[in-house]
Amino acid sequence: MRAHREAIAVAVVVAALIVAPLGQGNYIAYLLCSWLMLAIAAMGLNLTLGYAGRISLAQASFIGIGAYATSIVTLAHYPWVLGMAVGVVLCFLVGLLLGFPALRVRGHYLAFVTLAFNSLFFLVARNEDWLTGGTYGLSGMPRPRIGPVSTSGQLAFYYFTLAVALLAALVLRLIVRSPWGRAFKALRENEVRAESLGLDVRRLTLLAFAIGSAYGGLAGAIEAPLVQYIDPGSFDVVQSLSLLLMVVVGGLGEFWGPVLGSAVAVLLPEALRVTAAYYLMLYAIAVILLMTRCPGGLIGLARRIAARPARRRGAAVS
Amino acid sequence: MAQFLQVLLSGLATGSIYALAAVGFSLVWQAAQAVNFAQGEFVMLPAFLVLIGEHWLHWPLWAALLFGFALSILLLGLAFKRLIVQPFGPDGGLPLVIATMALSILLKEAVKTFYGAEAEPFPSLIPNGDFHIGGAVISVRDVLNLAAALAVVMLLTLFLDRTKTGRQMQAAAQNPGVAEILGIDVARMTLYAFLLNAALAAVASFLITPVYLAKFSNGESLGLVAFIAAIIGGFNRIRGALVGGLLIGVLDNLTATYVTLSYRAALPLVLLIAVILWRPQGLLGDAEARIV
Amino acid sequence: MTGFMPMRRAAVVAIAGAIVAWHAPAQAQNNKTVLIPCVCELSGAGAVSGTNYRDGAHIAVNEINAAGGILGHKIVMRDYDTQTNPMVSRALVQKVVDAGAYVVMGTVYSGSTDVNMLVTEHAGVPQITGSEAPDITQKGDPYIFRTSSGSEKDIPALVDYFTQTLKVKKVAVEWVQNDFGKGGHDLFVQAIRKAGVQVVADVPSEQGQVDFSPDVAKIKHSGAQAVFVYVNEEEAARFLKEAKKQALTVPLVGDVTLTDQKVIELAGPAAEGAIAHVGLTVSAPVPSIQAFVAKFRKIYHHNTDHNGIKGYIGVYAIKYVTEMVGKFDRKAFAAKMHGLTLDANKYPGMLLTTSWDKTGELSRESFMTQVKGGKAVVIATIPAN
Numbered sequence: 001m002r003a004h005r006e007a008i009a010v011a012v013v014v015a016a017l018i019v020a021p022l023g024q025g026n027y028i029a030y031l032l033c034s035w036l037m038l039a040i041a042a043m044g045l046n047l048t049l050g051y052a053g054r055i056s057l058a059q060a061s062f063i064g065i066g067a068y069a070t071s072i073v074t075l076a077h078y079p080w081v082l083g084m085a086v087g088v089v090l091c092f093l094v095g096l097l098l099g100f101p102a103l104r105v106r107g108h109y110l111a112f113v114t115l116a117f118n119s120l121f122f123l124v125a126r127n128e129d130w131l132t133g134g135t136y137g138l139s140g141m142p143r144p145r146i147g148p149v150s151t152s153g154q155l156a157f158y159y160f161t162l163a164v165a166l167l168a169a170l171v172l173r174l175i176v177r178s179p180w181g182r183a184f185k186a187l188r189e190n191e192v193r194a195e196s197l198g199l200d201v202r203r204l205t206l207l208a209f210a211i212g213s214a215y216g217g218l219a220g221a222i223e224a225p226l227v228q229y230i231d232p233g234s235f236d237v238v239q240s241l242s243l244l245l246m247v248v249v250g251g252l253g254e255f256w257g258p259v260l261g262s263a264v265a266v267l268l269p270e271a272l273r274v275t276a277a278y279y280l281m282l283y284a285i286a287v288i289l290l291m292t293r294c295p296g297g298l299i300g301l302a303r304r305i306a307a308r309p310a311r312r313r314g315a316a317v318s
Numbered sequence: 319m320a321q322f323l324q325v326l327l328s329g330l331a332t333g334s335i336y337a338l339a340a341v342g343f344s345l346v347w348q349a350a351q352a353v354n355f356a357q358g359e360f361v362m363l364p365a366f367l368v369l370i371g372e373h374w375l376h377w378p379l380w381a382a383l384l385f386g387f388a389l390s391i392l393l394l395g396l397a398f399k400r401l402i403v404q405p406f407g408p409d410g411g412l413p414l415v416i417a418t419m420a421l422s423i424l425l426k427e428a429v430k431t432f433y434g435a436e437a438e439p440f441p442s443l444i445p446n447g448d449f450h451i452g453g454a455v456i457s458v459r460d461v462l463n464l465a466a467a468l469a470v471v472m473l474l475t476l477f478l479d480r481t482k483t484g485r486q487m488q489a490a491a492q493n494p495g496v497a498e499i500l501g502i503d504v505a506r507m508t509l510y511a512f513l514l515n516a517a518l519a520a521v522a523s524f525l526i527t528p529v530y531l532a533k534f535s536n537g538e539s540l541g542l543v544a545f546i547a548a549i550i551g552g553f554n555r556i557r558g559a560l561v562g563g564l565l566i567g568v569l570d571n572l573t574a575t576y577v578t579l580s581y582r583a584a585l586p587l588v589l590l591i592a593v594i595l596w597r598p599q600g601l602l603g604d605a606e607a608r609i610v
Numbered sequence: 611m612t613g614f615m616p617m618r619r620a621a622v623v624a625i626a627g628a629i630v631a632w633h634a635p636a637q638a639q640n641n642k643t644v645l646i647p648c649v650c651e652l653s654g655a656g657a658v659s660g661t662n663y664r665d666g667a668h669i670a671v672n673e674i675n676a677a678g679g680i681l682g683h684k685i686v687m688r689d690y691d692t693q694t695n696p697m698v699s700r701a702l703v704q705k706v707v708d709a710g711a712y713v714v715m716g717t718v719y720s721g722s723t724d725v726n727m728l729v730t731e732h733a734g735v736p737q738i739t740g741s742e743a744p745d746i747t748q749k750g751d752p753y754i755f756r757t758s759s760g761s762e763k764d765i766p767a768l769v770d771y772f773t774q775t776l777k778v779k780k781v782a783v784e785w786v787q788n789d790f791g792k793g794g795h796d797l798f799v800q801a802i803r804k805a806g807v808q809v810v811a812d813v814p815s816e817q818g819q820v821d822f823s824p825d826v827a828k829i830k831h832s833g834a835q836a837v838f839v840y841v842n843e844e845e846a847a848r849f850l851k852e853a854k855k856q857a858l859t860v861p862l863v864g865d866v867t868l869t870d871q872k873v874i875e876l877a878g879p880a881a882e883g884a885i886a887h888v889g890l891t892v893s894a895p896v897p898s899i900q901a902f903v904a905k906f907r908k909i910y911h912h913n914t915d916h917n918g919i920k921g922y923i924g925v926y927a928i929k930y931v932t933e934m935v936g937k938f939d940r941k942a943f944a945a946k947m948h949g950l951t952l953d954a955n956k957y958p959g960m961l962l963t964t965s966w967d968k969t970g971e972l973s974r975e976s977f978m979t980q981v982k983g984g985k986a987v988v989i990a991t992i993p994a995n
Binding site: 049055101103104107108109111112113115116117119120123126127153155238241244245248249252278280283284285287288292293295 | 414598
């Protein structure tokens with residue numbers, strides 16, 4: 001019954017996403033693409049942080065690795081799929097590497113190691129002109145062709161992005177529901193207990209980092225043809241912090257949390273355009289209030305509201 | 319030689335500012351287990367409070383400074399603790415980190431919107447003047463900044479080790495449960511740490527802004543360097559933050575002068591990663607002890 | 611268990627709500643108005659430049675509307691903040707193009723213009739940019755037009771100044787590692803070497819850098835006889851302060867920013883003697899520019915930099931060119947503007963006589979300025995090239 005309802009809910013959302021840009025301008029399609037792109041990256045971060053409990057402030061650098069790999073490959077006239085694959089595999093490997101510090105240090109220390117990594121990535125991207133185009137960045141990346149269909153139009157590219165995002169979400173769903181996913185959660189809840197249950201904490205930590213980073217790479221593979229321009233500034237620490245904000249605001253460790261969190265981050269400025277200069281301040285205040293009142297994020301908040309009548313009844317009885 | 323001396327002296331002067339920001343950061347970390355991602359903005363804001371006193375309220379400089387200092391302690395000390403850190407309880411964890419990130423956005427945006435996006439000059443409290451040492455030039459300001467950082471660290475260490483309140487603060491930070499049983503007012507001790515941090519941030523702000531100029535985004539790089547200095551030096555030693563700050567100031571300048579300019583920003587980051595991986599307690603820290 | 615479904619439903623509702631929220635109907639377009647949006651850096655690193663550009667543009671819009679608009683159409687100018695972020699700027703330009711913009715004003719930062727000009731080119735909408743990076747007009751985009759000459763036009767004047775006026779053989783270069791600094795640095799180093807001058811210190815700095823002591827120490831000990839300073843405003847002020855402290859006495863020569871009003875305000879006495887080549891300066895000894903600067907201060911209660919002038923003349927150029935074409939035709943507009951010269955006597959809104967070549971590159975006379983007594987004064991005038 002529950003699975004049945006969930007399937008209906010997902011179908012409704014997908015249908016809404018398919019009709020969303022119809023009859024709207026290119027801008028709406030573009031905005032939706034940026035949202036889906038960020039949602040993919042945030043889903044990856046949610047796996048690392050929300051499910052496995054290992055913080056990473058380097059997700060933007062993985063978007064960067066994916067985007068640069070895709071750009072370099074497609075600018076050399078190889079197909080997008082190859083660029084995407086190179087980017088994702090590269091991110092998986094680098095993520096594996098970045099997972100090693102996570103074996104030694106936790107929490108705040110890990111946050112700073114990953115933050116430092118992101119800053120170093122920025123410097124390399126800016127200084128190594130021969131590879132990355134330096135401060136000028138790379139531009140003019142072609143949009144992928146699927147067989148005879150070109151996705152160079154904004155609407156076509158949107159449906160392409162939507163397909164990639166849905167596929168990514170599906171794969172993540174399978175991972176989370178698999179024994180791995182349960183093991184990740186055990187890792188987050190109680191590492192000693194996880195170890196005593198015979199789980200290989202070391203391998204799981206590394207995997208959580210690697211898979212989460214690979215999702216960053218996939219997002220980058222979308223960003224390159226979407227914006228058709230990348231420069232080091234698009235992947236700096238500030239972007240990593242804002243991705244972290246998206247994941248936590250949406251709801252840490254909730255499957256739909258990052259999707260919701262990134263929607264808020266991308267669409268809120270648009271919805272709050274009337275407030276002009278104040279929107280970032282309002283956003284910041286809202287985040288502080290949300291965190292102090294409901295650390296579970298928006299999904300946690302929705303859950304709490306949904307549960308309220310039951311609690312009231314309970315309170316009345318006691 | 320003159321060049322070496324110059325970058326060394328300048329590095330010490332810059333490092334002393336990093337140290338002031340880092341000391342307060344360590345205090346708050348130890349007292350409340352809170353990593354304050356808005357620490358850089360805490361150093362940015364007091365200068366603007368002074369500018370508000372001076373240009374909006376048309377007060378004389380001394381009154382504006384007093385106003386800025388008092389308001390900083392109120393906002394960045396008391397209000398920060400009560401409104402943002404306290405609701406999270408003893409271990410805020412990630413949500414608290416996120417809240418301080420949002421606070422950093424809020425402070426930046428508020429200054430930008432209500433005061434202005436442009437850099438502003440800031441009145442100097444220290445007479446202009448330079449010392450010439452072996453071909454190198456160091457300003458009176460640099461010397462005073464360094465002296466201020468040393469004095470703050472010495473006084474704080476004395477305060478924490480020699481006074482009753484200081485020892486109670488240490489006890490409260492090391493083991494709040496036991497401290498409570500011993501009759502120590504843990505909440506009050508934690509509050510002291512926050513007030514001290516705000517005061518240090520204000521002092522750092524008044525010292526550097528004449529050179530760095532007042533700008534809403536100044537905290538971005540300063541906050542990061544403060545974390546790095548605090549971690550490299552060792553969180554559980556006040557003098558660790560001093561050593562960390564000075565070390566970064568000097569190494570930064572030496573790298574820029576003799577090694578690489580385009581990667582000048584990389585050295586502190588590499589140092590940070592190395593220290594965290596091989597000596598997470600920091601260069602001066604003890605593995606277990608907490609000073610505050 | 612019971613919490614599960616409502617949670618999912620809440621998420622769905624929230625997403626759907628968010629989608630609906632910005633499906634607000636596009637602004638209905640009255641046929642007696644013309645949309646000229648201003649897409650600018652109102653926050654982030656480029657906020658100072660972008661805000662002045664925007665403010666200057668609005669002065670022109672108000673004047674033109676008060677005088678009856680363009681061909682009887684009132685200009686509607688809305689502001690869009692790119693946050694100095696290329697990706698956001700591209701989205702916003704896409705948005706204003708979708709909304710039916712006649713011409714787009716902005717952006718100022720070259721990194722953003724590089725990206726969003728693809729959108730206007732694709733849609734065939736003329737774009738009046740404040741960017742000065744060389745590559746902007748070298749891409750063959752028929753819809754991009756500058757409001758001040760690209761840095762490649764400034765470099766020959768600067769090289770002449772080093773070799774003929776200062777007569778130096780060794781120079782140092784201090785530059786900022788962003789697209790603005792790198793563009794100027796690469797062109798300058800190439801040209802000055804060609805002129806037989808040795809670059810004895812090549813010093814890149816970080817954007818937002820606060821400590822310039824190693825930079826100055828390095829330059830001081832390099833034996834340079836003059837320094838080319840190519841950094842943004844605040845960094846220029848910090849550099850000048852450090853140079854004064856370390857008693858770096860050789861001439862400090864920059865492009866545009868070094869004698870900027872804001873830099874003089876920030877650096878105080880340390881700015882004395884600094885020299886810069888400026889394509890368009892608020893201190894130009896031209897009555898029309900001085901009148902504009904006074905007008906700007908009266909309206910906004912602060913001084914503008916050259917970006918305010920760029921915004922102002924950009925809007926006037928749109929008016930003059932459109933009136934020459936005689937109708938609102940974007941393609942004809944772009945065609946008319948290529949190779950056009952607007953004489954300031956006949957077209958007073960241009961402030962100075964201005965020409966565009968077939969790439970959208972601009973030329974007008976320029977000035978060498980020096981800070982004397984806390985003000986930038988013109989020490990030489992360089993004819994249009």
